[in-house]
Amino acid sequence: MPAAAATTTSDRIHISACPVCGTRDFRPFVTVGPYSVVRCPSCRLAITNPQPSDRELGEIYGPDYVLVENDPVGEAMVLRSKRATADHYLDLLAAAGVPSTGKLLEIGCGAGNVLRQAAARGFDITGLEYSPYAAERARKTLEGRGRILHGEIGVLAAERDAYDVVVLCDVIEHVRHPADFLRDLHRLLKPGGTLLVVTPSLDSWSARVLGSRWMEFKAEHLYYFSPSTISRQLTGAGYERIALHSGTKKLCLDYIAAHFKKYPVSVVTPLVSFLHALTPAPLSNRLFSIVASGLVALARKPGAPA
Ligand SMILES: [Zn+2]
Numbered sequence: 001m002p003a004a005a006a007t008t009t010s011d012r013i014h015i016s017a018c019p020v021c022g023t024r025d026f027r028p029f030v031t032v033g034p035y036s037v038v039r040c041p042s043c044r045l046a047i048t049n050p051q052p053s054d055r056e057l058g059e060i061y062g063p064d065y066v067l068v069e070n071d072p073v074g075e076a077m078v079l080r081s082k083r084a085t086a087d088h089y090l091d092l093l094a095a096a097g098v099p100s101t102g103k104l105l106e107i108g109c110g111a112g113n114v115l116r117q118a119a120a121r122g123f124d125i126t127g128l129e130y131s132p133y134a135a136e137r138a139r140k141t142l143e144g145r146g147r148i149l150h151g152e153i154g155v156l157a158a159e160r161d162a163y164d165v166v167v168l169c170d171v172i173e174h175v176r177h178p179a180d181f182l183r184d185l186h187r188l189l190k191p192g193g194t195l196l197v198v199t200p201s202l203d204s205w206s207a208r209v210l211g212s213r214w215m216e217f218k219a220e221h222l223y224y225f226s227p228s229t230i231s232r233q234l235t236g237a238g239y240e241r242i243a244l245h246s247g248t249k250k251l252c253l254d255y256i257a258a259h260f261k262k263y264p265v266s267v268v269t270p271l272v273s274f275l276h277a278l279t280p281a282p283l284s285n286r287l288f289s290i291v292a293s294g295l296v297a298l299a300r301k302p303g304a305p306a
Contacts, residue, residue: 009034012050019179019223020045020232030212033219043232046202046224051176060220063133077254077285079113084250084287086114089196089296090121092245093165096298098194102164105188107153108171112138119145123165128156153184161190169198170294172230173221182237191303195239198247201295202226215265216293230297239299247294253284 017024018040026038029046038049052060094100100121109115109127111134119125125146129135135150142148149155166185175181185195200216201207203226207214216224225233227244234242257276260269276284 009050011053011055013053013176014050015047018043018045018047019177020229020236030217032217032221035219037217037224043229044202044226045229048219048222051222052219057220061131063131065131065134074258077252077258081249081251081255081287082111082113083117085248086117088248088250088289089114089167089169089198090117092296092298093194093196096194096243098165103162104165104167105156105163106167106169107185108168108174109138109148110134110169112141112148114167114169115146115148116141118167126163128153153181156188160187163188164190164193165196166193167196169196170200172197172199173216173223173225176222178223178233179237182234182239186238186301189301191301193301195234195297195299195301197230197234197297197299198294199225199230199297200293201247203228204247204293204295205291206293210265210268213265213268214293215260215263215268218263225295227295227297230295234297234299238301240302241298241300243298245296245298246291247296248289249292249294250287251290251292252287253279257284 018026021040021043023040023042025041026047026049027041029037029039031037032048035048035052037046039046090100100118100123102123103126104118104123105126105128106115106118107128109129112127115125115127115138119142125142127138127146127148129138129148129150130152132150135148138148166189168185172178172181189195200221202224207216231242231244253276257272260272
C-alpha cells in the first residue's frame, strides 16, 4: 500500500527514562540529520530521542551496511585492518587472564573477522548476526569453522551459562534496550565468564575535538556511552571487575581515507583526502595503532570459572 511506504515520523520511539540512571529530564545535546540527541543531566549518557522507527533502521541496515569494498585491493586493506584490530581485542582478553580454549560468542559478528582470529587462537566460536548478508559473509570467512546463527538474541535463549567469553564490538550503541540486552548476555555467560564491549566513547579525543561533527554521530546510534556510563550500565546488569581501555584501532591512511570518503565529515574528509594524496603508497598502506573514538570494557559475571 502506498501509505505504508511513505516516510512518517509518528512511529519513532520516545525514550522517557535514562537506561543508566532512570532520570526523566533530558537536555538538548546535538542534532544528527533529522534526529535530536539529548543528554542525561545526571549520568551524562547521550540518547537519540526520539529514536528512528524499526522501518527507518531497516532502511539504514541494507546490504552495504558492513563496509565491504568491491575493489579487491580495498577489501584486502579493510580485512587487514579489521583482523589486526580483532587481535588487539583478543590480546586484551589474554592479558586479563582469559584462556583462549573456551567457548566464545560474538553478537553482531559482521563479516566474521573477530571470530576468525579467535578460532585461530583456539576458541570454540559462535557468531550471531542480524543481517543475513553479513551472516552469509561470515560463513565464507570462517570456511566451515564454528557456528554462525542468523537472527536476534532470542535465538540463543536456551543457552544459559554456556559461554566463557561474549564479545560485543560496536553493537551496544545500536540496541534499543541496552540494560535488558546486557542482562541477556549475562545469562549466556558461564559464572566467571568475561564480556568484552567495544563502543564509541563521548570521552574520546575525537569526540572532544570534533564536537557536533564527531564521526560517531549516526542515525543508527541510539545511545552514546562513556567510560562512566558503560561502567554503570554493566554494574546495573550484574557484572563486576570492570576494566576500561581506550579503543585502539589498527588502521592505515588508505583505510581512513576510504572511510571518510564513504562517510563524509565536513573539514575532516577534505583534510584526510589531502594528507592521503601527499603520502607515498608504501607509507599510506602501513598499519599503525590509533586511539580513535571508542572504548573497550571488560566485565566479569560473578562466580568462579569451572
Ligand atoms: Zn542518566
